Amino acid sequence: MMVSVKFDSVTKILGQSRAVDNLTLDIGAGELFFLLGPSGCGKTTALRTVAGFYTPDDGRILFNGQDQSRVPPHKRNTGMVFQNYALWPHMDVQSNVAYGLKMRRVSEAEKKQRVRHALEIVHMEAYAERMPNQLSGGQQQRVALARALVIEPDVVLLDEPLSNLDAKLRVEMRTQIKDIHLKIGRTMIYVTHDQAEALSMADRIAVMRRGRVVQAGTPHELYTRPESAFVAEFIGGTNLLRGTLEEVDDLLTVKTQAGIVHAKNGVKGIQRGDPVFCSVRPESLRLKPAGESRGKVPSTATNELIGEVLSMMYLGDNEQYSLRLADSALVRAVEYNPPTNKTKIGDRLALEFDAQAVVVLPQEELGD
Amino acid sequence: MTNWLRRHDLNLANGAVLLFLWLFFIVFMLYPLGYVFSNAFFTEDGFSLVFMKLMFSSPNNTIILANSVNLGLAVTLFTTVLSLPLALLLVRYNFPGKGLLNGLILIPMVLPPFVGAIGMRQLLARFGSVNLLLLEMGVIDQPIDWLGGGSFWGVVILESLHLYPIMYLNLAAALANVDPSLEEAAKNMGANSFKLFTTVTFPLMLPGYFAGAIIVFIWAFTDLGTPLVFEYREVIAVQIFNMVTDLHQNPMGYAFVVAVIVLTLFFFYLSKRVLGGGRYEMLGRGHVASAARPASATMTVVAYTVVLGISALALIPHLGVLLTSLTHRWFLSVLPSEYTVKFYQDVFSHNLALLSIKNSLLLSSLSTIIDIVLGVTIAYLLARKRVPGRGVLDALAMLPLALPGLVLAFGYVAAFSATPLDPRINPVPLLVIAYAVRRLPYMVRAAYAGFQQTSVALEEASINLGASPMKAFLQITMPLIFANLIAGAVLSFSFAMLEVSDSLILASKEQHYPITKAIYALLGRIADGPYIASAMGILGLLLLAGSLFIAGRFFGRRMGELFRA
Numbered sequence: 001m002m003v004s005v006k007f008d009s010v011t012k013i014l015g016q017s018r019a020v021d022n023l024t025l026d027i028g029a030g031e032l033f034f035l036l037g038p039s040g041c042g043k044t045t046a047l048r049t050v051a052g053f054y055t056p057d058d059g060r061i062l063f064n065g066q067d068q069s070r071v072p073p074h075k076r077n078t079g080m081v082f083q084n085y086a087l088w089p090h091m092d093v094q095s096n097v098a099y100g101l102k103m104r105r106v107s108e109a110e111k112k113q114r115v116r117h118a119l120e121i122v123h124m125e126a127y128a129e130r131m132p133n134q135l136s137g138g139q140q141q142r143v144a145l146a147r148a149l150v151i152e153p154d155v156v157l158l159d160e161p162l163s164n165l166d167a168k169l170r171v172e173m174r175t176q177i178k179d180i181h182l183k184i185g186r187t188m189i190y191v192t193h194d195q196a197e198a199l200s201m202a203d204r205i206a207v208m209r210r211g212r213v214v215q216a217g218t219p220h221e222l223y224t225r226p227e228s229a230f231v232a233e234f235i236g237g238t239n240l241l242r243g244t245l246e247e248v249d250d251l252l253t254v255k256t257q258a259g260i261v262h263a264k265n266g267v268k269g270i271q272r273g274d275p276v277f278c279s280v281r282p283e284s285l286r287l288k289p290a291g292e293s294r295g296k297v298p299s300t301a302t303n304e305l306i307g308e309v310l311s312m313m314y315l316g317d318n319e320q321y322s323l324r325l326a327d328s329a330l331v332r333a334v335e336y337n338p339p340t341n342k343t344k345i346g347d348r349l350a351l352e353f354d355a356q357a358v359v360v361l362p363q364e365e366l367g368d
Numbered sequence: 369m370t371n372w373l374r375r376h377d378l379n380l381a382n383g384a385v386l387l388f389l390w391l392f393f394i395v396f397m398l399y400p401l402g403y404v405f406s407n408a409f410f411t412e413d414g415f416s417l418v419f420m421k422l423m424f425s426s427p428n429n430t431i432i433l434a435n436s437v438n439l440g441l442a443v444t445l446f447t448t449v450l451s452l453p454l455a456l457l458l459v460r461y462n463f464p465g466k467g468l469l470n471g472l473i474l475i476p477m478v479l480p481p482f483v484g485a486i487g488m489r490q491l492l493a494r495f496g497s498v499n500l501l502l503l504e505m506g507v508i509d510q511p512i513d514w515l516g517g518g519s520f521w522g523v524v525i526l527e528s529l530h531l532y533p534i535m536y537l538n539l540a541a542a543l544a545n546v547d548p549s550l551e552e553a554a555k556n557m558g559a560n561s562f563k564l565f566t567t568v569t570f571p572l573m574l575p576g577y578f579a580g581a582i583i584v585f586i587w588a589f590t591d592l593g594t595p596l597v598f599e600y601r602e603v604i605a606v607q608i609f610n611m612v613t614d615l616h617q618n619p620m621g622y623a624f625v626v627a628v629i630v631l632t633l634f635f636f637y638l639s640k641r642v643l644g645g646g647r648y649e650m651l652g653r654g655h656v657a658s659a660a661r662p663a664s665a666t667m668t669v670v671a672y673t674v675v676l677g678i679s680a681l682a683l684i685p686h687l688g689v690l691l692t693s694l695t696h697r698w699f700l701s702v703l704p705s706e707y708t709v710k711f712y713q714d715v716f717s718h719n720l721a722l723l724s725i726k727n728s729l730l731l732s733s734l735s736t737i738i739d740i741v742l743g744v745t746i747a748y749l750l751a752r753k754r755v756p757g758r759g760v761l762d763a764l765a766m767l768p769l770a771l772p773g774l775v776l777a778f779g780y781v782a783a784f785s786a787t788p789l790d791p792r793i794n795p796v797p798l799l800v801i802a803y804a805v806r807r808l809p810y811m812v813r814a815a816y817a818g819f820q821q822t823s824v825a826l827e828e829a830s831i832n833l834g835a836s837p838m839k840a841f842l843q844i845t846m847p848l849i850f851a852n853l854i855a856g857a858v859l860s861f862s863f864a865m866l867e868v869s870d871s872l873i874l875a876s877k878e879q880h881y882p883i884t885k886a887i888y889a890l891l892g893r894i895a896d897g898p899y900i901a902s903a904m905g906i907l908g909l910l911l912l913a914g915s916l917f918i919a920g921r922f923f924g925r926r927m928g929e930l931f932r933a
Binding site: 077090 | 832848
């Protein structure tokens with residue numbers, strides 16, 4: 001069954017802090033939904049209230065519009081994949097996977113068949129009789145996934161499922177989990193602090209900070225139209241140029257100490273005179289020798305700032321630069337397919353970027 | 369209020385369980401202690417220090433107090449001197465047969481020292497084996513009074529030989545807990561082996577050392593059986609024992625018990641706060657590589673010599689008991705002149721002996737069941753739930769470690785006289801509870817360690833898949849902590865079987881005697897009494913040895929964690 005999940009003004013207090021603070025979210029049936037945020041932002045707490053391990057201190061959790069807040073965890077039919085997998089060390093792989101079916105009193109024959117099928121989905125059918133401690137991290141991860149899927153849960157809950165794997169395996173498993181989601185079509189809520197994981201897999205993402213959702217949307221929306229400096233910074237990384245909003249017209253004009261910046265996009269509600277950030281992604285910056293464009297009148301659709309190269313890092317398919325602007329702000333730039341380069345540390349370069357690539361955001365303090 | 373509720377896991381079930389636990393501790397621990405205190409300080413005319421004054425004004429009493437403290441300190445010192453080299457050798461070096469030696473060190477624990485005293489008396493008496501041997505060999509021409517000086521040193525030696533394994537377990541654990549990288553850093557800064565030990569290793573071991581030292585101290589300070597057998601009456605334990613019978617006429621007993629409690633708490637506090645300092649071992653332990661290195665040939669010889677030497681020394685009392693149990697004539701000869709297994713048969717036909725074995729088995733089984741139920745419940749609440757008064761519950765469950773059996777038993781006799789629980793009418797309920805209370809800390813610790821090693825996520829995963837919380841606990845957590853429970857239960861059971869002071873005080877009629885009291889009673893009989901007593905002692909020894917072996921099997925290297933404060 002496809003189930004939608006709703007957080008209705010949920011608050012959960014742990015110790016002295018509001019781990020989840022008046023959270024409202026609608027997760028569509030069949031969606032692969034991500035809760036993304038730095039550690040301590042409340043994403044795991046939110047997930048555990050869906051599983052029923054925490055009861056909301058305020059607000060409700062709804063499955064298909066039905067209040068679940070008082071339903072004990074073992075009656076909720078969610079399948080959870082734990083961060084450390086939580087495979088029972090005294091049971092072999094198939095007993096681990098069969099456990100939920102046993103609780104549901106599924107007949108012996110059907111149980112066998114479903115366990116087999118679940119193990120096939122995660123490519124672990126050959127390991128049915130192994131004990132958990134005989135498996136590698138990636139294999140344990142897949143058994144944990146099979147154990148959660150075999151009960152055909154209304155919602156699959158994944159708590160940082162890939163965080164204990166090495167980098168290469170992590171990338172492989174992303175594809176596998178996404179494939180599984182397509183195949184079984186169930187609602188999945190996936191908690192992670194890894195923005196690349198979220199961007200590459202999610203149908204939609206909610207970015208959380210201090211117990212609240214700061215922005216929810218598709219990966220593309222979040223990346224191209226962040227609504228806060230926190231989101232812009234957390235998703236993909238960005239340059240934030242500090243300035244004052246001078247004009248609001250067809251284009252927004254921001255005066256920074258390094259020069260005037262024109263922007264096509266801005267968050268609703270900002271007004272002339274506001275202190276703002278101009279968010280420009282590193283890959284939107286084009287680097288040119290500083291002399292070349294001198295004398296040309298920069299068009300309002302294109303911005304140009306001058307910076308001094310502080311360091312360069314060659315990574316094969318791209319090269320990353322760190323530059324210092326006139327107001328001594330630091331800026332990162334990325335050049336793909338870098339040409340055989342003659343740039344040196346200390347060179348002065350022109351940074352060119354389109355007004356289309358700039359988002360104007362209200363200033364705020366950053367960090368967790 | 370809502371905030372307070374929110375911070376705790378409190379529902380009807382938890383609340384009821386907590387209430388029950390509180391009641392148990394109040395009735396069977398706090399109330400008897402309070403009763404003793406109030407009788408020591410309140411006369412018919414209200415608050416009064418008259419008994420306290422009486423106690424400290426009589427030079428006799430101050431000598432008795434000083435004797436007991438000295439006894440505790442001497443035993444602590446002796447056990448330290450015996451076990452420090454053992455710990456250093458066995459933790460820091462690897463050599464063939466190390467596991468075997470490790471087991472050998474623990475053997476002396478298996479005999480209650482007051483039984484060992486029987487053997488010791490036989491060997492070291494004025495005309496005992498040692499003197500006779502030396503006379504025969506012409507080394508001396510007058511028998512030496514080995515147990516002289518009021519037997520103080522006899523008691524010290526016997527208790528030290530019995531208790532050094534506990535000290536060893538603690539020192540070894542403390543040493544193993546010292547992060548090797550901290551030592552490497554000291555070496556890197558230029559410390560030589562001696563400096564390294566005195567400035568880094570030993571200071572880091574101190575908290576662990578004092579945790580074990582206080583157990584040893586309290587044990588020796590309040591031991592009743594050994595001084596009784598050596599007839600060393602000028603100690604506080606024997607005095608209190610003698611005062612139990614007329615405690616309603618002579619309130620001095622209360623004053624002595626209060627003195628024991630105050631001194632015990634004082635030394636406990638001293639060891640924890642002042643001497644023990646912070647618990648450094650918790651800090652920064654990124655990785656702990658084994659600090660053991662292969663021993664050179666010389667070192668191996670040294671290790672074997674030291675361990676075998678100390679073990680041989682420690683086994684002398686056992687040997688004495690064994691020989692006594694196997695003979696019915698052992699006068700004026702180095703070794704018995706005739707051997708017989710008659711007394712082992714007697715144990716099972718002799719009324720008192722057989723009855724006392726049955727009594728002990730029943731009492732210990734019941735107390736172990738109570739310990740399992742209470743211990744698992746308390747450990748579960750402490751490890752898994754945020755219940756109000758968590759710290760107090762923890763402290764109450766651990767208090768029996770610092771609470772001598774002598775004090776508890778005295779409190780029971782005093783507080784429950786003329787109630788339905790009156791031990792002079794039927795001591796069985798209070799004996800069971802006294803055993804259970806005394807061994808509860810071991811059970812709580814064993815279960816708590818199990819819960820700590822078993823991630824909550826394992827239980828949650830099971831609930832998430834549809835198991836009720838109770839089912840999840842029984843199917844997932846219980847099997848995983850089973851080994852811990854067995855270890856804790858075996859220890860509780862076997863120590864209850866050989867519990868001395870509460871058995872001697874609480875059981876007043878022969879029909880209720882547990883093994884230990886029967887052994888003590890038999891010792892006093894002339895004719896075959898001591899021989900049957902020795903045979904019973906050997907049987908008890910075998911029981912405890914078997915239990916410790918099983919517990920060690922289940923609990924492995926972490927046995928030491930059970931015997932510390």
